Amino acid sequence: MASSFRIGTIMGIPILIHISFLIVLPLFALIFASAPVPYGFQDVQPVFLSYILSFITTILLFACVLLHELGHSYFAKRYGVKIQNITLFLIGGVSSMEEMPRNPSQEAKMAFAGPMVSFFIGFVLFILNFGITLLVASYADTPFYRLVGILATINIGLGVFNLIPAFPMDGGRILRAWFARKMNYVRATHNAAGVGKFFALLMALAGLLSNPWNLWLLLIAVFVYMGASSEERSTVITTTLENVLVRDLMSEDVVAVSPDMSIDELTQFMFKHKHMGYPVMEGNVLKGIITFTDVRNVPPIDRPAILVSDVMTRDVVSISPDASATDAFKLLTTKNIGRLVVMENDEVIGILSRTDLMHAMALLNE
Numbered sequence: 001m002a003s004s005f006r007i008g009t010i011m012g013i014p015i016l017i018h019i020s021f022l023i024v025l026p027l028f029a030l031i032f033a034s035a036p037v038p039y040g041f042q043d044v045q046p047v048f049l050s051y052i053l054s055f056i057t058t059i060l061l062f063a064c065v066l067l068h069e070l071g072h073s074y075f076a077k078r079y080g081v082k083i084q085n086i087t088l089f090l091i092g093g094v095s096s097m098e099e100m101p102r103n104p105s106q107e108a109k110m111a112f113a114g115p116m117v118s119f120f121i122g123f124v125l126f127i128l129n130f131g132i133t134l135l136v137a138s139y140a141d142t143p144f145y146r147l148v149g150i151l152a153t154i155n156i157g158l159g160v161f162n163l164i165p166a167f168p169m170d171g172g173r174i175l176r177a178w179f180a181r182k183m184n185y186v187r188a189t190h191n192a193a194g195v196g197k198f199f200a201l202l203m204a205l206a207g208l209l210s211n212p213w214n215l216w217l218l219l220i221a222v223f224v225y226m227g228a229s230s231e232e233r234s235t236v237i238t239t240t241l242e243n244v245l246v247r248d249l250m251s252e253d254v255v256a257v258s259p260d261m262s263i264d265e266l267t268q269f270m271f272k273h274k275h276m277g278y279p280v281m282e283g284n285v286l287k288g289i290i291t292f293t294d295v296r297n298v299p300p301i302d303r304p305a306i307l308v309s310d311v312m313t314r315d316v317v318s319i320s321p322d323a324s325a326t327d328a329f330k331l332l333t334t335k336n337i338g339r340l341v342v343m344e345n346d347e348v349i350g351i352l353s354r355t356d357l358m359h360a361m362a363l364l365n366e
Helices: 021-034 047-078 104-135 137-141 143-162 170-180 185-209 215-241 263-273 292-296 325-335 354-365
Strands: 004-010 013-018 083-089 092-097 277-282 285-291 339-344 347-353
Touching (some): 013 047, 047 083, 104 137, 137 143, 285 292, 325 339
């Protein structure tokens, strides 16, 4: 089952909704419907109108979050960064970028673009409410005045909150850009991640000390801490491997299997050769790739009758031997696979696995 669903495309960027968003949508609507003036519509009658206004407010709120992410993406595309998608999650939105620019000025502008959009929306909505009130005095007593006011306030708050220097939040990225002006990129990321983890712990502590517990702060704290750790690790890997070629790390002794081999025979073959994945070759032609995961998905009772060709992956992810090892790491990560087939002139000349990259990392660090 897919965890995210595509709902459209803006600026050439796929817009996805994560399944967790379907949980938060009615939850937020319920919160707005039960919150008192001026933060909700508890006093609005009839009750169904209160829920309709709350649902509209929730939809518009996440539309504002989407605009916030599009602000990041606009500047990213200007600097040549490819945006894979924007996903709306339980706790907001995330723009999936292939790589952040190493130029500190560019990263700072990209990071500030999101809060800038939120501030702009918030101030425009405040001015809109103020202007209509000058023209129609009774407008201030309507639920629509309150709806616009709620969205304005939340957007200002969203902009301010995202500027907290908690890497990998926007403020944390601005902090890394500042560090990167004074030191190398890896050290700058390490320092920014350290500050981000500290703020994550403060958020978690604040969430736990609240009465009752503030689950929202706890979720954000976990997100920030894990995000800081993950991006720090990823940055170290990509910067260490960027001057190394795939051909320097790949295994040239390619052990392949036939598409006509049974899964039962393949399990014995795997036990003998100790690899977790194999290209499937027919003569010199690459037909697919099969891994231990594919084998594990076949019930033992069926393995003698099912062939490798029945369960192999035909859409093989390959890479050139002259590509950077950093590009290989990105492919392995984004595709969530364990190995790449190295091809030159339509021929298989090697295999590069995650293990090969990790061994290279260990040696290069030494």
